[in-house]
Amino acid sequence: MQTEKKDIRALTKEQLRDFFVANGDKAFRGNQVYEWLWSKNAHSFDDMTNVAKSTRQMLEDNFVINHIHVDQMQQSSDGTVKNAVRLHDGLVVESVLIPTETRTTACVSSQVGCSLDCNFCATARLKRMRNLNPDEIFDQVAAIDAESRFYHNRPLSNIVFMGMGEPLMNYNNVIKAIDKITSPEGLGMSPKRITVSTSGLPKMIKKLADDDVRFKLAVSLHSAIDEVRSRIMPFSENFPLADLRESLEYWYKKTKSRVTYEYVVWKGINDRKVDIDALVKFCKYVPCKVNLIEYNPIDDGEFQQADPEVIDAYIKALERNDIVAKVRRSRGKDIDAACGQLANKNEAAGV
């Protein structure tokens, strides 16, 4: 019976060195192969041209490289590129390259589908099929880095974990992927250029603080009133704002890193004065800034973009209280690549 081959990129450098020693080779061969896998982005063992043919065969007999494949790239009129990324088991996730004049940002996925149930979000309808492995997260970033160099003649400058999935429900793999992305043997990016965006899981936010992470934290807040937030994000009924607040105070005390609140204003849901007042109050607990995000309706249902005057009223109230607030226009709307729209429309996620 043939045993299933292991994904070689699940091995640490130390484990690879040990593998070569156990197979009668030199430990440094492990370093060489590790470099091919991570710095040189090898897709097959045959790419490893300075490794002997017999060694490549030995690797082929024992391992696979479960590299992602960008099946389809869609380019928006505003330069945004959406990748449909096929994983080794045939499932598909999406990641997005968002260019502006000064930066190129990768928006990457952390799960196939999502464990949570935000009512405004297309991904939520897919349900969670599985977590992504660290190398599948890394590969999305590496693919977008290559696209950024190709289309914009510059490397990727920022990464946001705002694609499909709740990153803190795939905690260990997201942390391992970020370690690789920031390591000199990976992409060598600064953690300060990486933002992990969570729907607000208090226990996991505290864990991030305890683990002394160096990247930035964003929270999809959308309302500072429990009942309203539960209507938008039903799971949040189990995570009251008082707990979220406490976890963010803990985060700030430990990291001294300002939190970003992501906030969409919807007509008839969170567009009243009382909603604005509640947000202003919540923003005073922890140093923060607020991104007011333009909404992209995923159908004709309950969630529709609020009137521009309401957004203005939010901005004015926040600024009056010395809270930094920005309106973020969504990019890539014509290819369903904007916030909350990632749902594998062109391809069923489970094939």
Ligand code: SF4
């Ligand atoms: S908004 Fe994020 S956390 Fe909520 S369902 Fe969509 S992907 Fe999941």
